[in-house]
Amino acid sequence: MSRVASIALHTFKESVRERVLYNLIAFALLLIGAAILFGSISVGVEEIILVNLGLSSISVFGLLMAIFIGIGLVSKEIERRTIFSILSKPVHRAEFIVGKYLGLLLTLVINTAIMTAGFYVALLYQKRTLRLADLLVLEAVYFILLQFALVVGLALLFSCISTPVLSAVFTLCLYIIGNLLGDIRWFGQETGNALVENGTAVLYYLLPNFGNFNAISQVSHGEGIPGYLLISNSLYALLYVAILLSASIMIFEEKEFR
C-alpha cells in the first residue's frame, strides 16, 4: 500500500471514530425523515419538498463534517505532536497533505452515501415506488460532493496556516461568499463604477464559486443537469482542489514543528 493510501486510510479511521460525525449523520437522517412530514402537509408538491429538504440536509450536514473535521486535519497533528513520529518516517510532506485530504474526502463520500440511502428510503416511503427518473437526484448529490471536495481543500489550507477556530471561520466565510459570487458580480456591474466592477469580477474568478454546484432546486423539479455542466464543474472542482492542495503543500513544506 502506498504511503498516501496508508495516511488516507488512517485519516478515514480517525474521522469515523469521531462522535460528532455520528451525531451529524443522525441529525441529517432525522431531518430527511422530517421532510416526509413537511411533504405530507404540502399538497401536490410533496416530492419537491422532500427532495429539497433531503438534499439540503445532506449538503448542510456534510458541510459541517467537512469543516469541523477538515480544520483539525493538520493542526491537531501539530498540536498533539503526532506529526513528529510521522514525518520522521520516509514520508514526504506532500504525501502527508494529499493523504490527509483523500482520507477526509473518503469519509465524506461514505457519509454522503449513507445519507443518500436514507433519502431514498424516505422517498420510497412517500411514493411507495421508485422510478428511473429518481436517479436524477444522484446528479445533485455528485455536485454536493464536488462542493465538499472544495470545502475540505479550503479547510486543509487554513489548517496549515491558522488555528482551528480561525480556520473554521475562514472556511465558512469563503463558503458563504462562494455561494453569493454571482450576486456580488451582478452588484458590481450594476454600480457602474469601473473599480467596483473590476474588483467584483476579480473576486468572481478568484474565489471558489460554490453557486455553480447548486442543483438541488433544478433536480427537485425533475430537470436533469446537462452533460457539459457535469464535465465543466468537475474540471473546475478538480483544478481548484489541485490549486488548494498545491498551496497547502507549499506552506507545509516550509513549516517548522518546534
Place this chain on the structure above:
Amino acid sequence: MLAVETCDLTKDYSIGFFRKRPKRALDGLSLRVEPGEVFGLLGPNGAGKSTTLKILLRLIFPTSGTARILGRELNDVSMHARIGYLPENPYFYDHLTAREFLNYVGELFGLGATERRQRVDRLLDRLGLASSRDVALRKFSKGMVQRVGLAQALINDPELIFLDEPMSGLDPLGRREVRDLILDLKRQGKTVFFSTHILSDAEMLCDRVAILNRGRLQGCGDLREILRLGVAATEIVLENPPPEALKELSPFNRSVVWTGERARLEIADEADVPKALSTALRLGVRIVSLNPVKMSLEDYFMARIEEFSHTPLDQDLKAVAQEKEVKR
C-alpha cells in the same frame, strides 16, 4: 561513512510579537558520530538537545550549517527508511490500539503485511506490551506510551536510532529495560544517538558524549577518556592517626573526614601523594587504603557548564542581533 555529521549547525528562532528578536537555540554545532557507537547528547533543559534532533529529523530547518545522516543530505527523505526516532514526551493517536498504530507505522515504511505482523508482535513482546496490544493508546500510562514510542522507532530495524530523552517518564524498572534495550541495539551494531539530562544513564551507556549548554558545544569526547583523564584527587584512608601526624600531613591534604577511627584524607595534587605516604609511614600510622578519586561524568558536566556560565546569555543575544543588523 559517518552515522551523523554536523558542521557549524546553527538555529535562530524569532521571539517577540511586534519587534521580533532573534534567539539562538543552537550555535555552530559540529559533531561526528561513528557507526556502531552509543552517543549521548547531554545538557540541561533548554540546552539545544531537542533542537539538534529536530534539525536532524528535518522537523525544523537550520538557519545555517550543514548536516549529513548515514552519508545523505537531510532533505533526502528516503534516508528516513534507515533511521528510527523517538520524540521527547511522545504522544500518539488516541483512537488507535498499540498494534494498529505500529501497523500503520510499518505501512509507512512499506513493510509487507506478514513482515509487519511479525515485527509488531516481536516488538510488543520485547517492550512488555504484549498484553496491552489491543488496548486504545488513550488508556496507556506515560511509561507505556514511551514504550510504544520505542517500538515505533524500531519497527523498521533501523541502522541509526535517535532517542530524545528515552528514559523520561519511566519508572526504575522501565529505565532499566530501556538501558538494556540500548545495550542490545549496540550489540547488534546499531548506532544510537540519544539526548538526556540524566547523567547516570549516559555514564552507563555511552561510548562518547557531547555536552551542550545554551546551544553551544561545551565538550565532546570518549567517555572512558573523560573519566580516566579526570582524576580529581587521591584518597588516603589512615587508621586512627594522631593529631601531630595530621598536622604534618596538612600541607598536602585538601580535607579530612573522620569515619569512626579512620580518617579520610583527600590529596589534591598527585605529586604530593608519595610525600604524604612517606610522612604517614615515618610516623607509624597504618595506611588502610589508597584510591584515586575519579571525576564522574557529573563533575565533568558541571565543570563544563560552570565554565560557560561566565558568558552572560544577554551578551550572546546582543551579538546575534548585531550580526543580523550588519547583514541587513
